[in-house]
Amino acid sequence: MSRSTLKSVSLFLGVTGSLLMGNLLLGKLAMAHAQSDSQGHLHAAGTLICDSAAQPTRFQASYQITAGNDDKVQAHQLILTRFDDTIIYQRGPVSYEAWQKNGEYIRYFPEQNRSISYRRSDLLALNIHTDIDKQFHLISPAALSQFDKGEQHQAACFTQQRYSHTSKSQRQSLALDWIDELGLPASLTITQSGQQLNYRLTKLTPVSQQEFNLLTSGYQDLDFADVGDSESDPFIAKMITQGFIQHGSSGFYSADGKQLEGGHDHHH
Amino acid sequence: MMIKRLAALISCSLVTMAANSAVLPSVQTDSHWYKESAERVSNKATLETKAKAKNVILFVGDGMGISTLTAARIYQGQQLAGNQGGEENFLSFEKFDHTALVKTYNTNQQTPDSAGTMTAIATGVKSKAGVLSVSEQSLRGNCLSSKGNELVTLVDLANAKGLSTGVVSTARITHATPAATYANSPERNWEADSNLPAEAVANECKDIAYQMVMRDKDNALTVALGGGRRAFIPETVTDGENKKGKRKDGLDLTKAWVENFDNAAYVWNSEEFDAIDVAATDHLLGLFNSSHMEYEADRADDVGGEPSLTEMTAKSIEMLKKNDNGYLLIVESGRIDHGHHAGNAKRALADAVELSNAVKAAVENTDPEETLILVTADHSHVFTIAGYPKRGNPILGLVHGVDGSVSTALDGKPYTTLGYTNGPGAVVGNRDDLSSVDTQDKDFMQQSLIPMGSETHAGEDISLHATGPGANLVQGVMEQNVIFHIINQAQALGGTKY
Structure with missing residues (x-):
């Protein structure tokens, strides 16, 4: 999928950078199938495993993401963990990131037990503008009103509302099954110029305070504003070398230092 | 004591200057640049500074x-x-x-x-x-x-x-x-x-x-x-x-x-x-x-x-x-x-x-x-102030020359007056064309030369x-x-x- 296509997709998704990063980190995977490791009150319907105890503000959602065309499809997994005012994006083992309702962004490096916090003003100073609603719902709920509403259907655990949308130029189309109760897509397909991007919810479970703490506690945190005074810190030096902290014109880099597009806006 | 002696010396030199000013053309002595700076020096000549601060x-x-x-x-x-x-x-x-x-x-x-x-x-x-x-x-x-x-x-x-x-x-x-x-x-x-x-x-x-x-x-x-x-x-x-x-x-x-x-x-x-x-x-x-x-x-x-x-x-x-x-x-x-x-x-x-x-x-x-x-x-x-922007050119803006036209670099693209020698705004590959970018926006990141995770301190003197x-x-x-x-x-x- 080309960068321009990705940029168009970012109109809808808060995860443009995530897609490219996932590809870089995980490479080509086979399509995932629901596992039969259900526990508690899990329900399985099609390939979705879900637990109706999941709350809109406390859940863990696994998405299977595929991108490509008829000839080549790449797939990877995204795990979203929402706990009150924080949502965590996990795409691979090296690092994961959290967005908070107040606009703060934290990048965790579990192997080193270190994290870097970007306050909203830090991100703005780097010319990074983020729609927090998109980060928390993958699609900005406000954008739904621009789509054509289809029929409702009852799926495992939740009612899903179908939406569709075709851009004025007819070049981009979107098909969405939306779980209104959670404010999350159950399925989302965006098609443009023969390329297709699909998000499919494969597992949804509740998350406890303890599970959330495991993801966010015990890290030695550094303010991004202090990076400039910390380049003698071996961790910072290493992360800069690998491109994690270096922000360039987009603000985000992949595991191998390649620049990702992520909410950058030059204010044309 | 020393200060007073210095002040007297400067006063003397001002008298000499005033005497010489008679030979200067009025286009010079009537200039506000001339008059304001002369007044500033005159004020300095009579400056007295106490030694002890509470x-x-x-x-x-x-x-x-x-x-x-x-x-x-x-x-x-x-x-x-x-x-x-x-x-x-x-x-x-x-x-x-x-x-x-x-x-x-x-x-x-x-x-x-x-x-x-x-x-x-x-x-x-x-x-x-x-x-x-x-x-x-x-x-x-x-x-x-x-x-x-x-x-x-x-x-x-x-x-x-x-x-x-x-x-x-x-x-x-x-x-x-x-x-x-x-x-x-x-x-x-x-x-x-x-x-x-x-x-x-x-x-x-x-x-x-x-x-x-x-x-x-x-x-x-x-x-x-x-x-x-x-x-x-x-x-x-x-x-x-x-x-x-x-x-x-x-x-x-x-x-x-x-x-x-x-x-x-x-x-x-x-x-x-x-x-x-x-x-x-x-x-x-x-x-x-x-x-x-x-x-x-x-x-x-x-x-x-x-x-x-x-x-x-x-x-x-x-x-x-x-x-x-x-x-x-x-x-x-x-x-x-x-x-x-x-x-x-x-x-x-x-x-x-x-x-x-x-x-x-x-x-x-x-x-x-x-x-x-x-x-x-x-x-x-x-942090640098560069190019030849005209007087009054917006300090955060693109460089416009004295004739008002936008100045361009060898790559044919415009550039800002303010920039950094290193830092996150470094250009790797082709430089962004800033022609339609609002460089005066508070979130604009100035371009820089050397790519670094964070722009660095500089070693020259401060004031x-x-x-x-x-x-x-x-x-x-x-x-x-x-x-x-x-x-x-x-x-x-x-x-x-x-």
Whole structure:
């Protein structure tokens, strides 16, 4: 999928950078199938495993993401963990990131037990503008009103509302099954110029305070504003070398230092 | 005596100049450039400066190098009604009569960091990068090596003389620049006890927040205002802006401040700050953010509400002047540095202008006969003003030449006046075409040359500006540690035998 296509997709998704990063980190995977490791009150319907105890503000959602065309499809997994005012994006083992309702962004490096916090003003100073609603719902709920509403259907655990949308130029189309109760897509397909991007919810479970703490506690945190005074810190030096902290014109880099597009806006 | 002799000499030379001016054409002598500058020199010729200062206020713009001053004065000037382009403007302290250049290197670094530079200013002794008011014999990050190498600071001396003292910063109050004025530490990052390594704990080094609050009563700060709340409260406590503390020892230093000192108060937002009864408060601690306070450009967005640097300065003076013996106030504009590190000139300049406002407030709220006001920086940044923009060209804009057309580089693309030698705005591959980009937006990141995660400090000299008693000591090119000695002498702090 080309960068321009990705940029168009970012109109809808808060995860443009995530897609490219996932590809870089995980490479080509086979399509995932629901596992039969259900526990508690899990329900399985099609390939979705879900637990109706999941709350809109406390859940863990696994998405299977595929991108490509008829000839080549790449797939990877995204795990979203929402706990009150924080949502965590996990795409691979090296690092994961959290967005908070107040606009703060934290990048965790579990192997080193270190994290870097970007306050909203830090991100703005780097010319990074983020729609927090998109980060928390993958699609900005406000954008739904621009789509054509289809029929409702009852799926495992939740009612899903179908939406569709075709851009004025007819070049981009979107098909969405939306779980209104959670404010999350159950399925989302965006098609443009023969390329297709699909998000499919494969597992949804509740998350406890303890599970959330495991993801966010015990890290030695550094303010991004202090990076400039910390380049003698071996961790910072290493992360800069690998491109994690270096922000360039987009603000985000992949595991191998390649620049990702992520909410950058030059204010044309 | 010496000053009077000098003044007489200058007066004589002015008489000679006036005599010679008869031969100058009126197009020259009638020029406002000629007349205004002649008047300025004439004023300087009659300048008399007292030697002893009752009060001293030291302003430090973190990272406020000369190019930042120039850009900030134009930035401010271009916002003034009836401006002539902005270049003619002066920041408030640039009108001071006494100026010097200051060499900033650390004992181990050609280009310095804030810890080493502020140590020089606060103690009269240059030291290494990363250490706070301990000598260069200490190893960075090693507690044991710092024992016996602690340096006495201006704050210690002023308190010992019975003066009141205050420290203000828009950064964390435990950050390197403010911390060097009241703490001794071989590691600038030991801001809370949770930052102390086992070696430091074993050898009984204390974290910086602890050192600020748990002082002897007779060496206590009268005012401490800034950010950095998290280093003062336990990790189990969530503050008013929904942020957790960083202390593992369970100490709540905000409570300790109130308990340890007489008539003490702690405030955490602008509402409480505004409500402080100065007459009834003898020790004021204000911690307005969990980490650094907001950039001035973003201050209105703060959750709890933050006072401006100007407001903090004015309130501090109000508090400190209750002491008839006098006071020492040290004020840091801490986020100029962070704006530059992010390669974001507009935020850096907005904070530099706010520092100028704070200095103006200090001038207006003090007696020039008894208060020495100094304004300096700790170090510079690799921040440049380039190209040949026409007079009045927006300082944050693309370069337009004297004929008004946009100037282009060899790649055919326009470029901004302001830029950085290195940093996050570095261009890898083709440079962005900025033709349709709003480079004056506050979130615009200036382009730079060398790709680095964070734009860096620069090693050239910074400036020192002074007015009031003892300001005449500010002249020439000096080592940064001389600033300590200027204050020590002007305020007779007793640190040496002047």
